[in-house]
Amino acid sequence: MVISHFINVSIEILIYFLVSILCLFIGRKVLDWITPYDLNNQTSIEKNLAAGITEAGFYIAMAIIVHASVSGVVDYDMFSFIDSENPSRYSLLGAELITTAIYLLLGLICLSLGRRSLDWVTPFDLNKEIETERNVGVGAIEASIYISIAIIIHGIIV
Template sequence: MTTIRALPATFGSDLVHGVGAILLYGIVGLLLMFAGFYAIDWTTPGKLSSLVHRGLPNAVIVTASGLLSMAFIIVVAIFNSASDLTAGLITALVYGLLGIIVQVIAVRLLEWATRIDVGKTIEQEKFQPVSVVVAAAHVALGLVVAVAIS
């Protein structure tokens, strides 16, 4: 009598390995997002988290765009990590951290070159159109850094 299997013999171990990889990459991604947020907060004049909690629109726009740009970098770092799980986690972490550092430096240099007073902008109670320029710079440079990782 022939036994027919609906699933491959390694299905269970492959599934467990995949779930473990998702959880571990999720943790690495979350840690990198925290690092990215604090890097933006630390290098931006004013305390971003308190300005965001106060509902200041320009601070919200700049912070959200900074987080989005960090996410681009982290996603690409994870996507381009090695196929071996341990090596992949390490490369994702290293590329992610390096990407965050390059992103922060690039955005600050661009803000300096354009003479935008980010501190003054994010502390304004009313929407300032220049915050969209800062947000666009965050997103654009995040994409550039993300592609550089790949």
């Protein structure tokens, strides 16, 4: 009994770990999509600290959103594939994974909108300041916006 419980919990941990890594990968693709300059080039080849700070802030924000996504509230009643009389462990896990994906998608949309909003409200060109001017202060502002939005999203989800 104890061993089977340990195995089931280990499988769930592994599944959530893999889902979390996938979420971070998807988040990186979204960051590439919302960043008009080549982030890989700026961080690894050009050694642009401002771009690196922006990217680090985004990863921290993604970790916060992934945490909220995997620990958020799940309304099992909205899933028709769950037998309310006798739900299986894996149907519940499926509902949790679907809910995680929905929360992650909403979080990524909010981060993207936050980035666009920051572009809109600042009196200077964020991209130029980070890519060309290598302005570390602007990179830190962008990173803090990502993290702030993620903390707000976390509070809403959890």
